[in-house]
Amino acid sequence: MAMVQCAWCGGKGIDDSKLNSPCNVCGGDGFVNVPDPPTKCGRCRGTGKVTDSNSHRDEKCSGCGGSGWAS
Numbered sequence: 001m002a003m004v005q006c007a008w009c010g011g012k013g014i015d016d017s018k019l020n021s022p023c024n025v026c027g028g029d030g031f032v033n034v035p036d037p038p039t040k041c042g043r044c045r046g047t048g049k050v051t052d053s054n055s056h057r058d059e060k061c062s063g064c065g066g067s068g069w070a071s
């Protein structure tokens with residue numbers, strides 16, 4: 001396993017989209033555990049976000065859950 005930066009919060013551990021509550025992708029650590037070697041999620045290309053086609057808001061990627069990394 002490898003510790004990599006959480007893409008959803010950018011490693012801050014804070015979810016900016018939810019009024020500064022702890023990031024629930026990484027549990028507030030800013031890092032997530034992924035299999036070694038770390039591989040970026042192909043669906044969101046490592047951003048952890050996909051733009052909803054209806055609301056045009058950033059949503060958590062369904063491929064990686066927002067971490068930006070394949071697991």
Ligand SMILES: [Zn+2]
Nearest residue numbers: 006009023026
């Ligand atoms: Zn996070």
Ligand SMILES: [Zn+2]
Nearest residue numbers: 041044061064
């Ligand atoms: Zn993804």
